Amino acid sequence: MAKTPARRRAREPDVTRDKLLKAAFEEMYRRGFQAASLDTILARAKVTKGALYHHFPDKAALGYAVVDEVVKGLLLERWLGVLDRFTGDPLTALQRTLQYRAANPGPHEIELGCPLNNLAQEMSPIDERFRRAVNATFDAWRGGFARALERGQAEGSVRQDIDARKVASFVVAAVEGSSGLAKSAQSAAMLRSNLTVLSEFLESLRPAARTRGRKGAAKRGAAN
Amino acid sequence: MAKTPARRRAREPDVTRDKLLKAAFEEMYRRGFQAASLDTILARAKVTKGALYHHFPDKAALGYAVVDEVVKGLLLERWLGVLDRFTGDPLTALQRTLQYRAANPGPHEIELGCPLNNLAQEMSPIDERFRRAVNATFDAWRGGFARALERGQAEGSVRQDIDARKVASFVVAAVEGSSGLAKSAQSAAMLRSNLTVLSEFLESLRPAARTRGRKGAAKRGAAN
DNA sequence: CCGAGTACATACCGGTTAGTATGTATCGTT
């Protein structure tokens, strides 16, 4: 029943899929998953409904793909990127990451918060598969922090009497909470303030200077 | 055009309004504000649409009222109640509150998270009035914590070198983040773990034992 | 160079949504 095709489109399935993912991410970031309108996503991506339903079986699948293929990479690069590349002690690396995130928030981070956390809060109780996808990303994030702290413990730059995994989990929670409250207050200053206090908490995880340190004893004293 | 009324209802406007607020809160807590269906709320409250639109001009107004009249009181009682009644030092009061919240989460706190945070994350970028209502509640919460910490500083049970308001803000952020991640992980253990680490952070806010304390010197050493 | 599967495009559909129009029973006031 289709009439004459209005425009001749190049057939580039990967490009089309990427445009859909990108547009879906933006719309989901702004409105949330449930309130994100497929028609709006389609208009933004300049793609038709036929193309969408060729690449994804339904709206939920599009959402899962956004988490797995867009949000996950974004977040892990944001929060583990410096950690992986920086060669110094992990607490300093973490503090630098916090400072960088506070000084250079993403384009809409104050206004819209963290896209992963938004989806987590909205979708966790409603869609189990969504929850699993989101939580897997959080797990990778927590795991990255935990490994860094354990490395610090092995190297003697992090106190031995802390549970690295529990502290890592808390740090992620504090980051997300800080971002969420800053969003609610629409205040970049509040984000900076919260992350600064978190950085001071991290400072308290360094071994006491005079303790019999095994390997790398005292040497660092920088606050942020 | 209405036919004969099916049932003779007592006219109790305050009761009807309360039923609407309660049902709207529950539905908003489960699905979020935007996805909350008025018809579902009406069915749950056993109230008709005519009654709803008599008491509220539109759906948004119902949402604002839920924040101001249901969520606000719930949260402030939950997090400032103990603090206001407990007569000991504020850090201990805060730690007890954390421990109590970890051990006795609300009926759906793990599954659904914090109703205030849910609305904050969903509605802040979308509806400015919603954001203001939510943020006012957060402000009261932060203010309650800040006053407690300042009192502790005046009494000598809290370190002088911290900014009470910034720390209070951080603690609220950490609480909300902890609750949000626990919801995403569907794990009461994660909530407990996160709040325990937060409690240890609070412990670090006590003055060093050997410092020349003015009033209440050392006496407390309890961890949670 | 041709058939078949891929990659779209368009039109349509049933269900749900917030909101409205209209009617009526009850209550407070005088």
Added chain:
DNA sequence: AACGATACATACTAACCGGTATGTACTCGG
């Protein structure tokens, strides 16, 4: 007791939603 305001109840609507049916153009293996 009557009258106006209040507190509902019912029926309806227009817009939007995700999803589908169907048609076609492009691409690629043989």
